[in-house]
Amino acid sequence: MPIGPYQSPLAFVSDGELERHYAEPQPVPHEAEGPQPAGLRLRGIEKRFGDNHVLKGIDLEVPVGQFVAIVGKSGCGKSTLLRLLVGLDEPTAGEISFLGDDGTAVEPNARIVFQEPRLLPWFSVADNVAVGLGGGVPKETGRREAKRALAAVQLAEKAGDWPSKLSGGQRQRVALARALVSRPGLLALDEPLGALDALTRIGMQELVSQVWRELGFTAVLVTHDVSEAVFLADRVIVLDEGRISLDLDIPQGGERRHGDPVLAEIEGRLLDRILGRG
């Protein structure tokens, strides 16, 4: 992907919305050399914690821009794998590389969204999002980018609030905006919707799906909710006792809907496999 003049990662948010706050949006110099979406290549990844052999040789290729879901029972090593991808942990053996569109190694600019939003309660919502830009960004730029990211998760009007004033779903949307604001090449999602109620979760799934389609980053979702995995991902990987036991492509078919019979059938097959029923 050639790097042109700076384009905001969240350009689909109309500037009209922002002009209520800022008279004239200006180009952002700091991200002119912005990161590009990164594919993944894992070779023989192993992870041990003492005697506990969590990952036993994972080989996986994820093309640029794919949405992969990793499902499996508790303790199958899926969260560990995700932490390795974003550099929160080092693998005991094996190699992780991040590849651009043309197959050359790139800096992934990986971001992770956890099950808990992990917002700083003493920062306003906008300042929390600006944390995602890292240091060295002028305050004004940070605020404007934060507003843009918040608009992308439909929370622009909450920019000045304390996180304690928000609902659980809104907080998680702020966490998503924080992860997206720096235009990640790879977004890791560690059960990001696990703590939300069923209806909020469906709304959030649609939001995640929309944002992913607009921004084109590579996404790796860890979840124990098979229907969520099937709804969001291009490809579902089942992890069982530290090994990949199933790697399934989900047929693309335009807009997905909850309750789609094709998806329901795939979901049934996956559940059978995970639970060991034939």
Next chain:
Amino acid sequence: MATVDTFSEGRQVRRIRDESPSATTGKGTPPPRAAAEKGTRAASRPRTFSRAGSAGAWLPYLLPVTLVVLWQLGSSTGIISDRIMPSPVAVLAAFWERLLSGELARDVGVSGARAVSGLVIGGSIGFLLGIANGVSKLSEQLTDTTLQMLRTIPHLAMIPLVILWFGIGEEAKLFLTSLGVLFPIYLNTYHGVRNVDRDLVEMGRIYGMSSWSLFRKVIFPGALPSIFVGLRYALGIMWLTLIVSESIAANSGIGYMANTAREFMMTDVVVLALVIYALLGKLADVIARTLERRALAWNAAYQG
């Protein structure tokens, strides 16, 4: 018939509501009972609420004011002897006299300066040690045990030694006050830093915060509620230490004023000194609370 009755009753009620309650007891046919009850209830309800609202503001002062009034009554009627306890009026007179002569301003100024400098010196040391030990394992291993041992020595027990070291000059009071405030601030800062949510620290690391910005954006604000607890606790110890050290050895300050007054049996001045300590203590607490509410506005527990 029935409709007419209901209708007239309704009008009665409206009339009663519009007029003041006393008007309903005036001449004219007395309204039906039910209507009268409804009317008075409707009229009196808002006033009950407003009374409850204003009560909140002066309620905390009810007890102190009552005690002072009782005290004055006791003194005026001779139940309380002047030699044991001067009357509030006598204390006020002493206050006025000292205020006019300028002694009071000087003594309060001297004591205040001692308190603040002790707090700044001891508080800074405690704060820095607390942060260092909270953040660095090495620093904690080097100093925490020593500090915990020193903490258990009542700092006022060091007065004889302090007098030998520093004499009765300013250094002795400064040393004692600093020592007194150091430990509560140290302990609470340390505790606050250690209890900052590890998940937030991890988040900060993932987002590439430098050590300094991790401290500024995550660790310090996270420890702040606990640091304020330490500060308010330290303020109490600060006044206590100052009173004691000024009574033992000083030639100025509120403690000195009280001690000199005792030698001349001027109970009014002694009591005045106590009142001033109480007011200064309250003032310090109000300042600390205001700072707390400002700094911790994000925390639901400190809002309003």
